[in-house]
Amino acid sequence: MSDSSAPKTAPARRKLSAGPLSTGDKWFFRSTSVAAYSAFVLVAFILLFLFLQAAPAITSQGISFITGSTWDNTAEPIVMQIGPMIWGSILIGAVGVVIATPLAIALAYLIVYMLPNRLASLATNLVDLLAALPSVIIGLWGLFVFSPVAAEWGAALNAYLGWFPLFNVSSADNGFSGSPFIAGWIVAIMIVPIITSITREVFSQLDRDLINGALALGGSRLSTLRRVILPTSSGAIVGGVLLGLGRALGETVAIFYVLQLTFDFNWGQILEPKGGAVASMILAKFGEANASEVSGLMASGLVLFVITLIINFFASVIVNRAQPWRKN
Amino acid sequence: MSFAPRPAVQPWARVNKSRRAEILFASIMPSAIALALIAFGLDRNLTLVGVFLPIQVLAASVVGYRAFGRRGIGDAALLVIVFFLASFVLVLLASVVTSLVTQGSKALSWSFVTQNNIYVSNTTSLDYGGVGHAIVGTLMIVGLTTLVTVPLGIAMAVYLTQSQSKIKNLVRTLTQAISGLPSVVAGLFVLSMVLTFGWEKSGVMGSMALLPLMLPTVARVAEEALRLVPVDLRYAALALGAPNYRAFFQVILPAAKSGIITAMLLGVARIIGETAPLLLTVPINNGTSWNIFSGNIMTLPAYIYGYLSSLFSTSQNRAWGGAIVLMIIVAILFTTTRILSRPKSMKSKPTKQKASK
Numbered sequence: 001m002s003d004s005s006a007p008k009t010a011p012a013r014r015k016l017s018a019g020p021l022s023t024g025d026k027w028f029f030r031s032t033s034v035a036a037y038s039a040f041v042l043v044a045f046i047l048l049f050l051f052l053q054a055a056p057a058i059t060s061q062g063i064s065f066i067t068g069s070t071w072d073n074t075a076e077p078i079v080m081q082i083g084p085m086i087w088g089s090i091l092i093g094a095v096g097v098v099i100a101t102p103l104a105i106a107l108a109y110l111i112v113y114m115l116p117n118r119l120a121s122l123a124t125n126l127v128d129l130l131a132a133l134p135s136v137i138i139g140l141w142g143l144f145v146f147s148p149v150a151a152e153w154g155a156a157l158n159a160y161l162g163w164f165p166l167f168n169v170s171s172a173d174n175g176f177s178g179s180p181f182i183a184g185w186i187v188a189i190m191i192v193p194i195i196t197s198i199t200r201e202v203f204s205q206l207d208r209d210l211i212n213g214a215l216a217l218g219g220s221r222l223s224t225l226r227r228v229i230l231p232t233s234s235g236a237i238v239g240g241v242l243l244g245l246g247r248a249l250g251e252t253v254a255i256f257y258v259l260q261l262t263f264d265f266n267w268g269q270i271l272e273p274k275g276g277a278v279a280s281m282i283l284a285k286f287g288e289a290n291a292s293e294v295s296g297l298m299a300s301g302l303v304l305f306v307i308t309l310i311i312n313f314f315a316s317v318i319v320n321r322a323q324p325w326r327k328n
Numbered sequence: 329m330s331f332a333p334r335p336a337v338q339p340w341a342r343v344n345k346s347r348r349a350e351i352l353f354a355s356i357m358p359s360a361i362a363l364a365l366i367a368f369g370l371d372r373n374l375t376l377v378g379v380f381l382p383i384q385v386l387a388a389s390v391v392g393y394r395a396f397g398r399r400g401i402g403d404a405a406l407l408v409i410v411f412f413l414a415s416f417v418l419v420l421l422a423s424v425v426t427s428l429v430t431q432g433s434k435a436l437s438w439s440f441v442t443q444n445n446i447y448v449s450n451t452t453s454l455d456y457g458g459v460g461h462a463i464v465g466t467l468m469i470v471g472l473t474t475l476v477t478v479p480l481g482i483a484m485a486v487y488l489t490q491s492q493s494k495i496k497n498l499v500r501t502l503t504q505a506i507s508g509l510p511s512v513v514a515g516l517f518v519l520s521m522v523l524t525f526g527w528e529k530s531g532v533m534g535s536m537a538l539l540p541l542m543l544p545t546v547a548r549v550a551e552e553a554l555r556l557v558p559v560d561l562r563y564a565a566l567a568l569g570a571p572n573y574r575a576f577f578q579v580i581l582p583a584a585k586s587g588i589i590t591a592m593l594l595g596v597a598r599i600i601g602e603t604a605p606l607l608l609t610v611p612i613n614n615g616t617s618w619n620i621f622s623g624n625i626m627t628l629p630a631y632i633y634g635y636l637s638s639l640f641s642t643s644q645n646r647a648w649g650g651a652i653v654l655m656i657i658v659a660i661l662f663t664t665t666r667i668l669s670r671p672k673s674m675k676s677k678p679t680k681q682k683a684s685k
Binding site for chain 1: 371373374396399400402403405406407409410411412413414416417418420421423424427428431480481483484486487488490491493496497499500501502503504505506507508509510511512513516517519520521523524540543571572573574576597598600601602603604607608629632633636637644647648651654655658661662666
């Protein structure tokens with residue numbers, strides 16, 4: 001910049017009318033900083049107020065709040081334990097992630113490496129449209145349209161792969177509805193767009209020379225995917241999957257009507273209508289909760305918030321680290 | 329096997345006619361077999377996974393082997409599986425949209441959009457009652473959230489693009505982490521404030537509960553929009569003696585206008601269907617209310633949620649009708665963002681082609 005033109009005669013020194021220290025700028029930067037710090041304030045407030053309201057339940061229930069499996073509001077003193085719900089959330093999230101990850105990677109691969117530009121942008125728009133579907137609509141569709149079909153899938157899985165503990169059920173009387181399997185599918189539909197968008201971005205930012213080099217060395221599409229594309233983008237994919245998991249754990253209304261809530265640990269029989277999810281449980285109990293139950297629900301919310309915040313935070317760190325072009 | 333002479337591989341060779349016929353046969357034959365089996369009464373799920381997919385992979389692999397040798401096998405299998413998984417997602421999306429349209433159109437009418445839900449029971453005909461009150465409530469609550477969140481989100485984006493602070497990356501990471509905030513927790517958060525301070529549940533509380541859900545979306549998209557503005561523009565403005573805030577308001581913001589509007593619309597689309605926070609913080613209402621500062625007020629998601637579990641078919645139709653109204657609003661927002669965020673080079677392409685001719 002400085003070598004563009006050498007000054008012939010030094011111009012008269014002018015007083016700078018503006019600088020980083022002018023009053024307007026001070027206030028401008030101060031207000032943007034305040035806005036940015038509102039993220040911290042928000043998290044602190046959520047923790048603080050949830051804790052204030054959850055304190056009675058936490059002190060009365062102790063550690064068994066997250067390990068026990070009884071919820072009895074008629075007992076004296078009241079018993080509130082949400083162990084099966086926490087485990088159920090994790091189970092549903094795991095099922096959702098297992099289903100969603102291959103779908104998302106296939107979509108991203110298709111969009112970035114196989115489709116011509118016009119179709120690729122159409123596919124991207126469709127995936128974004130899937131992301132834009134409100135969860136209550138997914139819940140409506142899940143209850144009336146998807147749940148019967150998924151119950152069929154569950155029955156087929158049980159019939160042909162029932163010897164595998166994961167697909168075992170104690171009895172087939174319930175028609176395979178209300179299971180974590182179905183809820184996992186619905187959650188998967190909701191997190192496919194998240195994983196796809198992150199995977200797609202990292203695929204499209206991949207060094208084309210690497211891929212062309214692999215192809216020039218005689219690699220096929222498959223070997224290029226396995227040896228070049230996936231290893232170089234695995235970090236971002238893991239981050240995206242974690243972000244999806246965080247979203248899956250917090251999903252409420254979409255799975256509320258298709259999931260059977262029972263205060264019973266479901267240790268991995270995903271076709272059995274047993275277990276539940278924290279978020280759905282909060283919504284289900286909220287309607288007729290008395291004061292001490294509301295405190296228990298606040299404590300459940302606090303647990304859910306802490307879990308999802310930790311997962312999301314690590315996911316964001318991984319994603320940001322895997323996308324260096326995003327930093328300036 | 330590995331000593332067998334390789335077939336001559338010519339990746340650059342054009343696909344000849346007989347090869348084309350092979351490809352056509354390999355892509356039609358498995359679907360034909362599967363359709364025939366389904367027509368004969370075999371279970372469709374079993375046919376799809378147990379018959380169609382293996383035959384399709386096999387057929388594609390054979391064609392791949394004949395065209396490219398052994399490396400063609402894996403490629404063909406990859407091709408088939410990627411297409412299968414991707415079209416699976418497409419089928420799910422299509423299922424959502426078609427069921428919305430077919431079920432929702434039963435209830436949808438002008439009176440359904442304009443009337444409210446007073447004097448409507450489970451057996452009232454669909455000619456009476458509607459979602460007018462819920463549309464009003466949703467628009468007011470979401471509007472209030474937007475009024476607060478958009479300036480906040482833009483300010484956050486300015487900080488993220490212009491600040492040299494060391495904790496900038498932490499702010500960005502935390503914002504991204506908040507974007508995964510479970511919506512029910514957002515509702516519980518505001519509810520806990522209501523209980524702590526003895527406030528009254530109302531539309532404003534719903535707006536507050538939606539704020540943490542909307543803020544990360546607005547901040548992230550606005551940051552990307554601001555980042556697209558060439559930094560030279562800002563430097564030029566500063567070099568001309570403009571203070572930073574005028575450089576922002578008069579140079580950067582106008583240049584990033586469409587991106588900022590996109591951020592706003594995406595934020596609105598993110599929260600307009602949020603149900604759980606509103607269920608926890610906004611008391612529902614069957615009549616139309618124009619007051620979000622006190623009293624009961626209805627929202628579209630709460631309306632759908634309320635009718636969703638009903639056993640009466642007219643009530644279920646009302647739920648679908650509410651859902652399609654919500655979906656139309658989301659679709660309008662979505663299409664607008666796509667039009668706005670279309671890269672400018674696409675608009676100027678025709679003139680370029682003319683110039684080159």
